[in-house]
Amino acid sequence: MLPQAYLNHFKKTFLLAYPVCLSQLGHIMVGVIDTAMVGYVSTTAQAAASLANSLFTLVLVFSIGFSFGITPLVAAADGNKNLKQISLLLSNGFVINLLVGFLLFILLFISAPFLHYLHQPESVMEMTIPFFNILMLSILPITVFAILKQFTEGLSYTKIAMFISIGSNILNVVLNYIFIFGKLGVAPMGMIGSAKATLISRIIMATAMLVYVYKSKHFKIYYKAIRIKSISFSVMKKIAEIGIPSGLQFLFEVGAFCFATIMVGWLGIQQLAAHQIALSIASITYMIASGIGAAATVRVGNYYGQKDIVNLKLAGFSAVIMVTFLMIICALTFILTRNLSPQFFSINGDVKTIASSLLVIAAFFQLSDGIQVVSLGALRGIADVRVPTYITLVSYWLIALPIGYALGFTFHLGVQGVWYGLLIGLTVAAILLLTRFYYKRKKFNLV
Secondary structure (H helix, E strand, C coil), X not given: XXXXXHHHHHHHHHHXXXXXXXXXXXXXXXXXXXXXXXXXXXXXXXXXXXXXXXXHHHHHHHHHHHHCCCHHHHHHHHHCCCXXXXXXXXXXXXXXXXXXXXXXXXXXXXXXXXXXXXXXXXXXXXXXXXXXXXXXXXXXXXXXXHHHHHHHHHCCCXXXXXXXXXXXXXXXXXXXXXXXXXXXXXXXXXXXXXXXXXXHHHHHHHHHHHHHHHHCCXXXXXXXXXXXXXXXXXXXXXXXXXXXXXXXXXXXXXXHHHHHHHHHHCCCHHXXXXXXXXXXXXXXXXXXXXXXXXXXXXXXXXXXXXXXXXXXXXXXXXXXXHHHHHHHHHHHHHHHCCCCHHHHCCCCHHHHHHHHHHHHHHHHHHHXXXXXXXXXXXXXXXXXXXHXXXXXXXXXXXXXXXXXXXXXXXXXXXXXXXXXXXXXXXXXXXXXXXXXXXXXXXXXXXX
């Protein structure tokens, strides 16, 4: 039986986390929906959409991760009731995040012509690049949404981002159906229609968040205090000092999965499509865990600002315990539904069979994936980001990918071998990051 103190923190973390979980799902569900609906066009189209989404997600997660730089700072300032600091974080956070968004768009634009060098099947690349060219336009709306989402969540207002994300995904499904298959008088566009639907839904999502923050009485006190002199390079530096490592942490993990996608593409179209199906399903549970991690950042950040070291420890470890139970349930669900889930993504029997085998491996890394992302969130709450960034780099790029390549190609285990490597890397990351949080607890005399 857990102590009452932990049970109280479970309730508080849950109430903060569940809207964040649902809004976090909004980012990833767009790609999942695209993969599922494009699968009814053709296996090649599905493989192309999965590759484009994987490459775009590589940049997307850095943008989202960078926006996380504002959350612990806002949470700490809120814990101290420092209204002026919160206002400065809003104005400077918006400026620096928008600048990063523009730079990422330029990077995407420059990168598009070089996608042929990934050595994927030519039929896949012919469809990937046009899809990618439309998808890249959505990076700026996502940036606007992300910074405002992280700002409001840092103040513990989490539900509106959830509602906007859910609404955006519903819109994406409707527009996908209309554009892909040609309904309501619209000519069928195939997979390109999916990219256009995604772009429109993300623009509307960003606009809705912007209007909410501007109109809500909760935030007027902050943005009305903004002046031209509010722009401060020192404040932007503080945000970047957390935002850049946070972005890199997401980049290293998702980048490893993206490079794994490229490696799987060397094996064939069916393997690539199956890989993306299993990855899409696994990404749903990851984003739920990521929502708990974001809640841990806010709650740990609040107590860090208040210098309440006892509750800081309880908030961090209660989130770890919560995600552990959740991911055990998810793992069992993956195993029990491994033959059913792929049915919603493909009509190709071989693709579904391969995807089913990958879901079993995904079940085993659920626990590691959940613990590592929540540990990262808790560490971010105490502004400990540098060492965790090195841990993610080593775990995914020096352990997961080399082992995955060796098992997949040298030992001829194919796509399953690549996934075994990812399983090992995630497990190493989980152990090291949880140990890091425990170490920081001891360092701060958290008993």
